[in-house]
Amino acid sequence: MTTFEFATAGRIVFGGGCSASVPVWAASHGPRALVVTGRTPARAEWLVEALQHQGAEVALLCVGGEPDLAFVSGGAELARRRSIDVVVGVGGGSAIDAAKAIAVLATNQGNPIDYLEVVGAGKALVNASLPLIALPTTAGTGSEVTRNAVLTVRDRRVKASLRSPLMLPRMAVVDPVLTYDLPPLVTAATGLDALTQLIEPFLSVRANALTDALCRDGIARVARSLERACLDGHDAAARADMSLASLFGGIALANAGLGAVHGLAAPIGGMCHAPHGAVCASLLPHVMAANVLALRGRPGAEAALARAAEVGRLLSGREYADAAVEWLRGTVERLHLPRLAELGVSPADLPAIAGQAQHSSSMKGNPVALSVDQLVAILEAAS
Numbered sequence: 001m002t003t004f005e006f007a008t009a010g011r012i013v014f015g016g017g018c019s020a021s022v023p024v025w026a027a028s029h030g031p032r033a034l035v036v037t038g039r040t041p042a043r044a045e046w047l048v049e050a051l052q053h054q055g056a057e058v059a060l061l062c063v064g065g066e067p068d069l070a071f072v073s074g075g076a077e078l079a080r081r082r083s084i085d086v087v088v089g090v091g092g093g094s095a096i097d098a099a100k101a102i103a104v105l106a107t108n109q110g111n112p113i114d115y116l117e118v119v120g121a122g123k124a125l126v127n128a129s130l131p132l133i134a135l136p137t138t139a140g141t142g143s144e145v146t147r148n149a150v151l152t153v154r155d156r157r158v159k160a161s162l163r164s165p166l167m168l169p170r171m172a173v174v175d176p177v178l179t180y181d182l183p184p185l186v187t188a189a190t191g192l193d194a195l196t197q198l199i200e201p202f203l204s205v206r207a208n209a210l211t212d213a214l215c216r217d218g219i220a221r222v223a224r225s226l227e228r229a230c231l232d233g234h235d236a237a238a239r240a241d242m243s244l245a246s247l248f249g250g251i252a253l254a255n256a257g258l259g260a261v262h263g264l265a266a267p268i269g270g271m272c273h274a275p276h277g278a279v280c281a282s283l284l285p286h287v288m289a290a291n292v293l294a295l296r297g298r299p300g301a302e303a304a305l306a307r308a309a310e311v312g313r314l315l316s317g318r319e320y321a322d323a324a325v326e327w328l329r330g331t332v333e334r335l336h337l338p339r340l341a342e343l344g345v346s347p348a349d350l351p352a353i354a355g356q357a358q359h360s361s362s363m364k365g366n367p368v369a370l371s372v373d374q375l376v377a378i379l380e381a382a383s
């Protein structure tokens, strides 16, 4: 019998318009709020005003792109100085990751790099985080229900995670209406990140019955709604499907791990500033093809191949692993997603990316071990 453990955000609220209640929920933790948002402060204006209307004292931090160690250390320092009671992260994955890192570093002192995986000592965070409410405005990362924050370590050109069960947000508020204005290309790239975060946990060596149920449902939602959401951003049913798929992907990856797409995306993200979703989208069809090929040559891989075939059925109605690969190739092409070379990944960097990817935490979930040569071949095919 398999055993597993499962944890997610303390409370999840989903629905069109539910974000309007965030100021009331935030106020229940105390009067001093820190709002962390992306590079456009105007997007969080409604929230800051509503919090102030509740009588809250509000500090606002904007993260321009993916957060680095200096930004979150400064944010934690500010949270301590201002005796912040609650942190609200509103935006895409970067803003919510920044909010999660700030909330937990505010209560865990010492040099932040010591807590980082891979580049740091991976020291355990011990103190409970400040209460955090996560409010995603994209449908892709699922960061509102994950237990890590991806941080850039500038002087080493790498990204590494701060990870702890203590980082699961107190509350995840998923309001699909907040995603209506995302442009088609961002919808496509973030939506394919969500799909990757459903396929990789489903094929992961750590998959379990609970995450499987979420992945099956989420993959079917992406299959029917991704292109519709790209064509018409105000298609309420399609946007709701994509927000749910992103939420389910976040829950699944936090409990079942990921695979080679994210294993490769981590070092790529450290080397160039390409958006994470676009990197995952460019890699996904090629990683799927390479995994299927590698599994076919391996005795005892029948169960993993059956799962790959099931992905084919969920995406295309045809229960073949190759149908999954074809569907992914066709979709990435039709939605005009850029190739790795267009995202600024240089051919000279491919061996180094493949080498680093083998040590990334995501790679441990991949259903089959891939050699550096196999990883380089994937990167070449995606370039």
Ligand SMILES: [Zn+2]
Binding pocket: 141, 193, 196, 197, 262, 276, 280
């Ligand atoms: Zn991702």
